[in-house]
Amino acid sequence: MARVIGSVVSTQKDPSLVGKKLMIVRPIDSDQKEIRFEQIASDTVNAGIGDNVLVTRGAGARRADGDSQRDAADVNDCTIVGIIDRFDK
Amino acid sequence: MARVIGSVVSTQKDPSLVGKKLMIVRPIDSDQKEIRFEQIASDTVNAGIGDNVLVTRGAGARRADGDSQRDAADVNDCTIVGIIDRFDK
Amino acid sequence: MARVIGSVVSTQKDPSLVGKKLMIVRPIDSDQKEIRFEQIASDTVNAGIGDNVLVTRGAGARRADGDSQRDAADVNDCTIVGIIDRFDK
Amino acid sequence: MARVIGSVVSTQKDPSLVGKKLMIVRPIDSDQKEIRFEQIASDTVNAGIGDNVLVTRGAGARRADGDSQRDAADVNDCTIVGIIDRFDK
Amino acid sequence: MARVIGSVVSTQKDPSLVGKKLMIVRPIDSDQKEIRFEQIASDTVNAGIGDNVLVTRGAGARRADGDSQRDAADVNDCTIVGIIDRFDK
Numbered sequence: 120m121a122r123v124i125g126s127v128v129s130t131q132k133d134p135s136l137v138g139k140k141l142m143i144v145r146p147i148d149s150d151q152k153e154i155r156f157e158q159i160a161s162d163t164v165n166a167g168i169g170d171n172v173l174v175t176r177g178a179g180a181r182r183a184d185g186d187s188q189r190d191a192a193d194v195n196d197c198t199i200v201g202i203i204d205r206f207d208k
Numbered sequence: 209m210a211r212v213i214g215s216v217v218s219t220q221k222d223p224s225l226v227g228k229k230l231m232i233v234r235p236i237d238s239d240q241k242e243i244r245f246e247q248i249a250s251d252t253v254n255a256g257i258g259d260n261v262l263v264t265r266g267a268g269a270r271r272a273d274g275d276s277q278r279d280a281a282d283v284n285d286c287t288i289v290g291i292i293d294r295f296d297k
Numbered sequence: 298m299a300r301v302i303g304s305v306v307s308t309q310k311d312p313s314l315v316g317k318k319l320m321i322v323r324p325i326d327s328d329q330k331e332i333r334f335e336q337i338a339s340d341t342v343n344a345g346i347g348d349n350v351l352v353t354r355g356a357g358a359r360r361a362d363g364d365s366q367r368d369a370a371d372v373n374d375c376t377i378v379g380i381i382d383r384f385d386k
Numbered sequence: 387m388a389r390v391i392g393s394v395v396s397t398q399k400d401p402s403l404v405g406k407k408l409m410i411v412r413p414i415d416s417d418q419k420e421i422r423f424e425q426i427a428s429d430t431v432n433a434g435i436g437d438n439v440l441v442t443r444g445a446g447a448r449r450a451d452g453d454s455q456r457d458a459a460d461v462n463d464c465t466i467v468g469i470i471d472r473f474d475k
Numbered sequence: 476m477a478r479v480i481g482s483v484v485s486t487q488k489d490p491s492l493v494g495k496k497l498m499i500v501r502p503i504d505s506d507q508k509e510i511r512f513e514q515i516a517s518d519t520v521n522a523g524i525g526d527n528v529l530v531t532r533g534a535g536a537r538r539a540d541g542d543s544q545r546d547a548a549d550v551n552d553c554t555i556v557g558i559i560d561r562f563d564k
């Protein structure tokens with residue numbers, strides 16, 4: 120779980136990252152309290168600033184459906200894969 | 209080891225996550241003390257709120273038997289794979 | 298490095314975990330001081346309570362020799378792969 | 387996100403690392419505050435000291451375009467894959 | 476980055492670890508300050524006690540050139556892949 124807090128602009132980067140939205144996400148818990156440090160995640164679900172999102176890391180991050188670069192040269196290791204509507208506790 | 213404390217509702221998400229139960233789990237130790245921060249884990253063993261569970265991460269999370277999406281596009285990186293009956297120490 | 302401090306009993310679990318000994322291990326340093334939090338590790342070397350052991354994580358955990366389930370559905374992500382006799386410093 | 391703060395010289399090393407620039411990077415957040423500890427990352431985008439960069443870890447690190455050693459013996463696990471021009475928040 | 480501080484002796488272990496030197500390493504930063512906790516790493520570059528070394532983790536650890544066991548049963552997840560001569564900052 121994380122909250123989208125911004126994005127980064129990067130001109131000089133690996134070809135597999137061209138055309139991807141690179142968002143700054145801050146991990147949160149289900150009380151929406153910020154935990155741990157910020158990370159960069161590519162976005163495949165059109166998440167906006169302030170959205171609470173599902174994030175996947177590692178090989179899973181390169182399998183996301185909206186990822187047009189799903190190939191052997193994809194360097195991505197963190198992807199937003201869902202928007203959280205509600206926490207049920 | 210983790211305890212199930214809730215679930216999340218997400219409408220807009222990666223196709224590989226559709227139909228999966230996404231639970232909020234809190235890592236615990238064998239004294240059932242909460243350690244570290246909450247995570248989201250998909251559930252393959254019908255775990256309920258309050259259950260102590262076994263959780264697997266990374267590639268192992270995409271191999272769980274109850275996972276109907278065991279395919280190349282599965283973005284899941286954390287799965288509940290067992291319910292803990294008892295700690296023996 | 299970790300010390301074996303107990304085990305867990307789990308009836309309802311992924312088929313790939315059936316028949317495996319699931320031990321509770323506590324990471325230690327070479328002074329045998331406890332560091333970090335407990336984890337669950339499957340055992341392939343007949344480690345006993347109190348043994349100091351070598352632990353491997355991730356894909357390496359699914360390759361251990363004593364692992365009768367070395368197949369595509371193995372969900373294991375942490376395995377005891379050796380018993381430490383002595384620290385030389 | 388990380389800032390490049392230096393480099394390391396290593397003569398005796400794995401063949402897959404020969405010819406790679408090995409930079410010392412310090413993780414930062416989007417306020418450019420230093421977080422966590424330093425790491426070594428190979429460089430594929432000609433990053434310089436003081437640059438804020440995108441870093442990928444694990445298997446993604448071995449897929450970077452500028453990596454001339456993209457083969458089965460590549461031991462690299464951390465790579466600089468982009469230079470950050472700007473944080474938008 | 477890590478410093479080699481000792482080794483472990485283990486008789487009862489996974490076959491893929493037989494014949495490997497298993498070193499105790501302590502992560503350091505470029506000021507040679509100790510950071511985080513000790514780990515066990517197999518050695519492929521003949522590192523000695525006191526050497527500052529490059530360490531790789533995960534799948535990369537099983538690809539190191541000096542690793543005579545580069546096969547599907549290798550359980551190793553942390554390897555020393557270079558000796559650091561100098562930090563340039």
